Amino acid sequence: MLDLVSSLEDRLQSHLLPCSLPPDVQYYKNNSGSSQISLHVTPGNTHSPIDFVLGSWVHSELPTGGSLDITSISAYLKTSNDAPNFAFDLIRSSPTMLLLVLDLPPRKDLILSPEYLKTFYEDTELEKHRQELEKVQEVQPYFSSSLFIRAFASPTAIYVRVQTENDGGERIDEILRNHIGPISKQVLGIWLDHCACAEREVGEEERGYLRKRDGFVRNKTIEVDLGTSFPRLFGPEGADKLLDAIKKYFSV
């Protein structure tokens, strides 16, 4: 998924400041060395509508002998731009099983914002990409165990589980190369063209609403997502260290 990161960095080059995390958080491994993470947070500059981009790469050796790899890229906009954020998570827990989350999570209640639904989800034809991936035989819808995460997803969100035959991982690599890779790049392209760089007029009242809603989402992301996976991977002390370093970016 390096392609995805370079697409993002190329397009947002003039927007982003360098990562300012301490080096021992940018690369961290637990005491036994079984889990390691490479973590980057690049904040948007003063003039950018981007608040920050977070990328993380986790590799963990499982007690069962296998390994777990998690690639996450998420991009958060400031309240001066009400467009959807970007979320990508790829969790490969065995050579033949992976979970993919690919979404532009809305920042408003879509029921009360039909224009927002039309602009960012209908007119951009995001659904086409969800349907394209759904056609791949090994791809099945996946339901997060967190109802908050389900509520937070957009109507065109891609939450899928890919389970292939026991072929050592060949087929899943093929699905990554021919389907997940290209579709992720297209969805990121939509986000870059229609969201990150959208010219949106956001009034003061609207900004207050976004501050509140974004705040809820970011706190919950720390609590139910990173706040549960980091302790499992890095132990309580390691997780605290990592979370402390990134928490300040999550404040709205």
Added chain:
Amino acid sequence: MLDLVSSLEDRLQSHLLPCSLPPDVQYYKNNSGSSQISLHVTPGNTHSPIDFVLGSWVHSELPTGGSLDITSISAYLKTSNDAPNFAFDLIRSSPTMLLLVLDLPPRKDLILSPEYLKTFYEDTELEKHRQELEKVQEVQPYFSSSLFIRAFASPTAIYVRVQTENDGGERIDEILRNHIGPISKQVLGIWLDHCACAEREVGEEERGYLRKRDGFVRNKTIEVDLGTSFPRLFGPEGADKLLDAIKKYFSV
């Protein structure tokens, strides 16, 4: 699904007024006689938190020789009670294919209302019923073509397609009897116990919010749901007659 209706009527007996639709709307068929509908709207009385319950039974002979049967039951609460509504739709388009929608659609933005999510979706364990149905081999998630309808669904919504082998309908009848029937009754039971009869304190500002959000949902329901299916089934004139008769109940 007569069971479902009698459960609802038994429990809400003291709440509901008789159906006051004109007789030629309570039962209507198109000129050729190929489509017929039985339509009931029972409004809640002055003291009830129920705004109205709508039930409809459609039977339509298809030009292909098959037939289409749609059973819909939905219950809408007043703004004095902010609990979720109830929605049930069963669309059987052949002996071996059906779609089921079973949900308690939220009436608030769940991202901004974590207590609401907890009370009505987590604590009620609605998810258990969704998972139970998901286990049946022939049951597959179904994605509505309307992004609005997807946005409107709760995180525990059951939107499924059931497709069985060409056995004349025996297996699907079994799934209806052993799975869909009991699960629908349980979900309705949760709605009756925890929503319809919930004692909720709703302030004036909150009521204003519900009036607005309910209004959007009800208008869209008329527009994208009934407003597209009725003309197809009963022609423009018949659809107008039916929609005119029920529209007044949908105003908030």
